[in-house]
Amino acid sequence: MKVFAISDLHLSAKADKPMNIFGGAWNNYWEVIRNNWKAQVSDDDIVLIAGDISWAMTLDDAIADLDEIGKLSGKKVIIRGNHDYWWNSISKVRAVLPEGMYAVQNDSIKFGNYVIFGSRGWVCPDKEYTDEDMKIYSRETERMKLAVASALKKKDDGDKLIAMIHYPPFNVRREESNFTKLYQENAVDSVVYGHLHGKNARSDLKVNYNGVLYYLTSCDLVYNNLVRIY
Numbered sequence: 001m002k003v004f005a006i007s008d009l010h011l012s013a014k015a016d017k018p019m020n021i022f023g024g025a026w027n028n029y030w031e032v033i034r035n036n037w038k039a040q041v042s043d044d045d046i047v048l049i050a051g052d053i054s055w056a057m058t059l060d061d062a063i064a065d066l067d068e069i070g071k072l073s074g075k076k077v078i079i080r081g082n083h084d085y086w087w088n089s090i091s092k093v094r095a096v097l098p099e100g101m102y103a104v105q106n107d108s109i110k111f112g113n114y115v116i117f118g119s120r121g122w123v124c125p126d127k128e129y130t131d132e133d134m135k136i137y138s139r140e141t142e143r144m145k146l147a148v149a150s151a152l153k154k155k156d157d158g159d160k161l162i163a164m165i166h167y168p169p170f171n172v173r174r175e176e177s178n179f180t181k182l183y184q185e186n187a188v189d190s191v192v193y194g195h196l197h198g199k200n201a202r203s204d205l206k207v208n209y210n211g212v213l214y215y216l217t218s219c220d221l222v223y224n225n226l227v228r229i230y
Contacts, residue, residue, distance in 0.1 A: 001112050002042075002228065003047075004045065004046070004228055004229060005192040006222065006227060007051055008050075008197065009065075010053075011030065011054045012054070014056055014065075037072050040226055046111055046116070047074045047075070049076060049078045050164050050194045051079050052082065052083045052084060052166065052194060054066070058086050059092055070100065076100060077164070079103070079119065105120075106144075106146045107146065107147055108151035118165055120165070121169060124177040125171065144163075148188075152186065161190075162229065163183055163188050164193075165179060165193045168216075169191060170209070191212060192214075192229065196218050197218055197220055
């Protein structure tokens with residue numbers, strides 16, 4: 001059982017949101033991702049998708065994009081991104097997911113010896129940080145704590161703990177955050193995240209931060225390939 005990750009697919013079957021206006025990396029990007037996916041992933045494998053899945057505004061409109069992902073092999077685990085406006089009720093999201101696709105929101109799921117947990121997260125404290133940012137950051141910290149607690153209940157000796165978060169779990173200077181402290185304190189093995197795009201993004205794709213491996217998986221930054229985690 002292999003574990004892969006990718007994020008920020010920004011599919012738009014029911015929304016007029018062509019991504020190639022953001023540069024050449026987005027030309028035919030979904031076709032490239034699908035071809036790479038089919039070449040690497042078997043039905044026994046896991047693919048983590050760390051948010052910004054669909055441009056749809058409603059769940060009904062998002063179904064076409066979810067079904068497009070559902071056609072691909074492997075167990076697909078998704079979390080919500082900041083542009084997933086269609087994602088409101090987790091129970092309603094889970095009710096429409098195709099077979100082999102799973103949504104994680106402040107909780108966890110286990111396959112074999114991999115325990116996967118996550119939440120959307122938020123921008124971490126930095127120089128330009130507002131009171132509203134701090135309010136959301138504190139709320140998202142509590143949600144991530146719920147996800148960690150759920151994962152620890154499922155974890156057995158020898159299992160790998162994998163966190164999913166949409167926003168980067170540290171600021172641009174990679175200072176310690178509530179999220180990184182949670183991961184370190186609970187011996188999380190790996191973290192996958194996205195949200196960052198373009199040439200100006202701080203785009204180190206793999207970072208060892210206090211013993212935890214962090215993988216940036218925004219599809220344009222990983223050349224529309226899947227990132228092998230395990």
